[in-house]
Amino acid sequence: MNLRIDSSIAVALPSPIGDSLIGLVLVNNLIRNGYRPVVFGWVAEHLADWFPHVTVGQADAWQGAFDTVIELLPTGYASALSRSGETLCVSTLPEYRGSKHMVDRAAEVATKVLGLRDVTRENGLVVPAGVVKGRFANRVAIHPTGSHPEKMWGRKKFLGLARGLTHRRWQPSFLVAPAEFGVWGDLAEEGWEVNALPKLGEVATWIAESSWFIGNDSGLGHLASAIGVPTLSLFMRQGLARSWRPGWGPGAVVLPLTVLPFGALRERLWQRMLTVRRVLAAFQTLHDTHARAQHHFAAADFTDAASPPAARIGMLPGAQSRRL
Structure with a gap:
């Protein structure tokens, strides 16, 4: 799949928290490679402070706005974001199947399907300032x-x-x-x-x-x-x-x-x-x-x-x- 660096890209996250966090691996890799996707889904909205490099959008305000729409699982709202009405549903791809860990599957999609070169397993989460990690030791x-x-x-x-x-x-x-x-x-x-x-x-x-x-x-x-x-x-x-x-x-x-x-x-x-x-x-x-x-x-x-x-x-x- 050829993604132009100047193309408009949306990533529609599914409702489950775990799937959304795995979907954010794709988002993080798009950003690492120079793309500026807009991300949709309640998990991204609630964790906006934890993903400071991610642009989060409200679906109602972005109808038909994107050249490419990626959804990890069928969401029911992603197609409305697309100019063509079509989406790339990651869960249907052979690269997202098999026995590998789900995070490794997302990284493989980033490499083999999206054609990204600088690929990581990380999803880009950053603990916000003011949150003291491990504050309560016991x-x-x-x-x-x-x-x-x-x-x-x-x-x-x-x-x-x-x-x-x-x-x-x-x-x-x-x-x-x-x-x-x-x-x-x-x-x-x-x-x-x-x-x-x-x-x-x-x-x-x-x-x-x-x-x-x-x-x-x-x-x-x-x-x-x-x-x-x-x-x-x-x-x-x-x-x-x-x-x-x-x-x-x-x-x-x-x-x-x-x-x-x-x-x-x-x-x-x-x-x-x-x-x-x-x-x-x-x-x-x-x-x-x-x-x-x-x-x-x-x-x-x-x-x-x-x-x-x-x-x-x-x-x-x-x-x-x-x-x-």
């Missing part, structure tokens, strides 16, 4: 929900995980969507912190100022990884983890025991086969591995490798929280 952000119920670990097991973390002197902090607060807010009666932040930028800040993230296979794991927060992701099976594990910052995947003979049965029972003890052990391994890496880099730079002191958990404006 806080572990836990995301117990997701858009696909079949990918969600059990509520009781997440509570068991929180108890295990607390026993090890961590500060678990549950992070849910505002619509989920009514279901999860009652955990405060047991003394747990439960937060529902109204904007994705506030969620990003909460994650960035935590030191660790644990969650289901969902978009917030990708966000934590893009920010660079060490991320432990719970997956139902290896094949899914191979392609969809968070693919930027330090992280690890934890899978259920594979003692069942049939794939369909393993998927149906994966929540039972993934124990709290197994997740805690995986988190400890991630912690130890990351600590060794940090010590190595710090020693190489002759800097202090000590972690910042723990600070009291604070709330962002507009957040809902309950803690006894």
